[in-house]
Amino acid sequence: PSPVEVYLQKHEVTATGGDVPAPFMTFEDTGFPPEILREIHVAGFTSPTPIQAQTWPIALQNRDIVAIAKTGSGKTLGYLIPAFVHLKRRRNNPQNGPTVLVLAPTRELATQIQDEALKFGRASRVSCTCLYGGAPKVHQLKELERGADIVVATPGRLNDILEMKRIDFRQVSLLVLDEADRMLDMGFEPQIRKIVNEIPPQRQTLMYTATWPKEVRKIAGDLLRNPVQVNIGNVD
Ligand code: ADP
Numbered sequence: 001p002s003p004v005e006v007y008l009q010k011h012e013v014t015a016t017g018g019d020v021p022a023p024f025m026t027f028e029d030t031g032f033p034p035e036i037l038r039e040i041h042v043a044g045f046t047s048p049t050p051i052q053a054q055t056w057p058i059a060l061q062n063r064d065i066v067a068i069a070k071t072g073s074g075k076t077l078g079y080l081i082p083a084f085v086h087l088k089r090r091r092n093n094p095q096n097g098p099t100v101l102v103l104a105p106t107r108e109l110a111t112q113i114q115d116e117a118l119k120f121g122r123a124s125r126v127s128c129t130c131l132y133g134g135a136p137k138v139h140q141l142k143e144l145e146r147g148a149d150i151v152v153a154t155p156g157r158l159n160d161i162l163e164m165k166r167i168d169f170r171q172v173s174l175l176v177l178d179e180a181d182r183m184l185d186m187g188f189e190p191q192i193r194k195i196v197n198e199i200p201p202q203r204q205t206l207m208y209t210a211t212w213p214k215e216v217r218k219i220a221g222d223l224l225r226n227p228v229q230v231n232i233g234n235v236d
């Protein structure tokens with residue numbers, strides 16, 4: 001067996017759906033811009049996690065992905081670094097609205113994602129703002145008005161701001177649904193669908209979930225286009 005085959009077996013990685021590129025087994029394999037590789041180096045990371053190794057090359061081909069993996073598997077950078085590359089390719093003006101939209105179930109998770117985006121996107125000059133409930137809207141709206149390449153939001157608050165017509169989705173071309181199963185468990189499906197309806201359809205969509213029940217399969221089928229399905233470890 002080839003080194004790639006050994007790697008896939010060892011990490012229980014499977015990917016199905018069309019012609020799937022080989023995983024990036026080292027950070028050098030990724031061809032990420034030097035300013036991004038530098039941030040990874042500064043963080044002290046030695047190699048991509050299995051989910052990063054398998055999803056990065058797929059995401060860089062602009063394909064949709066549904067990734068099923070447990071927590072702690074490095075999913076955040078799994079989508080944030082392709083998001084940085086996506087932003088570099090587009091060079092949109094963030095004052096006209098975000099290019100990347102990340103939906104996450106809770107305020108805590110959303111702020112963690114923003115922290116990671118600001119840390120690893122610092123050298124790439126990525127701007128990122130966060131929208132979540134349980135806090136006044138004024139500050140969040142002010143931040144939003146200053147412009148952000150990446151908006152990380154909980155579905156409830158984002159839907160409120162959308163109904164107020166205070167966010168413009170016309171530039172959004174990368175949508176991420178993080179912890180999709182948890183968002184559905186929390187009853188956010190109607191808000192998610194309203195939000196996604198406002199996003200231009202010719203987008204790339206990446207969905208992450210720890211579990212793969214019927215409800216998650218259904219929304220994945222509705223929101224993703226010919227996704228590659230990546231499984232890490234033993235998930236039913
Ligand atoms: P998940 O979303 O899958 O639960 P996270 O994205 O929160 O996982 O990552 C878990 C931890 O692993 C974070 O502290 C993150 O900074 C770290 N991490 C991410 N990628 C790597 C890597 N390639 N090597 C080592 N640590 C990593």
Ligand code: MG
Nearest residue numbers: 072075076178
């Ligand atoms: Mg996570």
